[in-house]
Amino acid sequence: MAGLRKDFLWGGAVAANQLEGGFQDGGKGLSVADVMAAGANGVEREITDGIVAGKNYPNHEAIDFYHRYKDDVKLFADLGLNCFRTSIAWTRIFPNGDETEPNEAGLQFYDDLFDELHKYGIEPVITLSHFEMPYHLVKTYGGWRSRKLIDFYVRYATTVFKRFKGKVHYWMTFNEINNQTGLNKFALFTNSGILVRPDEDAAEVMYQAGHYEVVASALAVQIGHEIDPTNQIGCMVAMGPTYPATTDPKDALKAMREMQRNYWFADVQVKGKYPSWLVQYQKDHFNLDITLEDLDVLKEGTVDYIGFSYYASHVVKASENEPVSYVDPLHTKGVANDKLERSDWGWEIDPIGLRVALNWFAERYDKPMFIVENGLGAIDTPDAAGHVHDPYRIDYLKKHIEQMKLAVEVDGVDLMGYTPWGFIDLVSAGTGQMDKRYGMIYVDKNDAGEGSLERSKKDSFYWYRNVIKTNGEEL
Numbered sequence: 001m002a003g004l005r006k007d008f009l010w011g012g013a014v015a016a017n018q019l020e021g022g023f024q025d026g027g028k029g030l031s032v033a034d035v036m037a038a039g040a041n042g043v044e045r046e047i048t049d050g051i052v053a054g055k056n057y058p059n060h061e062a063i064d065f066y067h068r069y070k071d072d073v074k075l076f077a078d079l080g081l082n083c084f085r086t087s088i089a090w091t092r093i094f095p096n097g098d099e100t101e102p103n104e105a106g107l108q109f110y111d112d113l114f115d116e117l118h119k120y121g122i123e124p125v126i127t128l129s130h131f132e133m134p135y136h137l138v139k140t141y142g143g144w145r146s147r148k149l150i151d152f153y154v155r156y157a158t159t160v161f162k163r164f165k166g167k168v169h170y171w172m173t174f175n176e177i178n179n180q181t182g183l184n185k186f187a188l189f190t191n192s193g194i195l196v197r198p199d200e201d202a203a204e205v206m207y208q209a210g211h212y213e214v215v216a217s218a219l220a221v222q223i224g225h226e227i228d229p230t231n232q233i234g235c236m237v238a239m240g241p242t243y244p245a246t247t248d249p250k251d252a253l254k255a256m257r258e259m260q261r262n263y264w265f266a267d268v269q270v271k272g273k274y275p276s277w278l279v280q281y282q283k284d285h286f287n288l289d290i291t292l293e294d295l296d297v298l299k300e301g302t303v304d305y306i307g308f309s310y311y312a313s314h315v316v317k318a319s320e321n322e323p324v325s326y327v328d329p330l331h332t333k334g335v336a337n338d339k340l341e342r343s344d345w346g347w348e349i350d351p352i353g354l355r356v357a358l359n360w361f362a363e364r365y366d367k368p369m370f371i372v373e374n375g376l377g378a379i380d381t382p383d384a385a386g387h388v389h390d391p392y393r394i395d396y397l398k399k400h401i402e403q404m405k406l407a408v409e410v411d412g413v414d415l416m417g418y419t420p421w422g423f424i425d426l427v428s429a430g431t432g433q434m435d436k437r438y439g440m441i442y443v444d445k446n447d448a449g450e451g452s453l454e455r456s457k458k459d460s461f462y463w464y465r466n467v468i469k470t471n472g473e474e475l
């Protein structure tokens, strides 16, 4: 068997808002992440109207990467990474989002960070928008409800493509753009800066915002290629294969529809057009602003690769009163999978699901893939000497990498790389916790915000270092 590519991208993934901190340094503006207070395991994060005194906003300081990045990058080099996935905080470049001129201090920060990475042979992999759009765009324009956002995003993307030409070759346009298809509050806010009003239909708002986003993404892809034809620009979707709960054909139809409903964003970004079921569904239910010119833009701006996150699979059962379209997520009944174990946060652990996902994407799109997030959120308890032994994390990653290799070596899928999520402990997006840890590098800070912020290597650090060194041969 051939094994993984010789130039396989072994890395680690983070997002600016979850690790940088320095939320007002260097002229940075407020982002949506800055108005999300901490939640807890099973407790939603509160989205506040601006910053409210006395609330705990964990992203404001995060792990202070903004001031410590040089030491951190040294640690990443020690881990042996050949790539590092992070995002550019849009609000460092355009603090409000609608300025005509960028903020030089923000651009300089990323110039310095990328130089530091290259010093150690680490390739930056950059997400343009990772749950951190400018809050001003939410307050002033209603977030991605407004077509104007396309221009603001394109200006931002053009600015960073030009500035970092030659320093960044791998890009993704929007992180987990498809989270919002479930219509939940957190996802609509983090993806699109939208809090649905009582007089609005959440689905209509999402399909409209999603349309503007795919147009913005397609324009960014075109511009990114014009500025530097060697740029590789991907989409980024959250992938969790959906299995039918029973052999009832209705459950099979429901599971299939769930996959279609969850991945239409990727359909549009990869194939350059809406899938037929969705064209029909939108026509039957909504009155959306989708122009013929937009449809041409989509055709011309297809992505080079499929970036995706993988944490868990899902099981669905058709409900008694399923609409004839089988589309409405409010009629989607998730069912526990009795064959799988769960993390402490209830995420089902399904390594084989990763192989399923890779095969599903390969068949549907026939494009290179990049696993840009995967990992286990867990509580780590340092021993008396302050060291974290995390065999559970090693076990999780090992089993997923095994399946990833089977997909490559046995099924022949085209895989560019693997960047486990939160390889340095950071703020959880979903709960705002620090104690929900994914890292191979421990950061001394807890949910209450206490700790020295000192970094130390967990057992998984040494394990992953050897995985990288042997190009995945020794797990």
Ligand code: BG6
Binding pocket: 015, 018, 131, 175, 176, 238, 309, 373, 377, 421, 427, 428, 429, 430, 431, 436
């Ligand atoms: C993905 C996001 O949803 O999963 C990350 O792209 C996020 O931003 C990660 O942190 C893990 O989720 P959580 O809620 O455990 O932080």
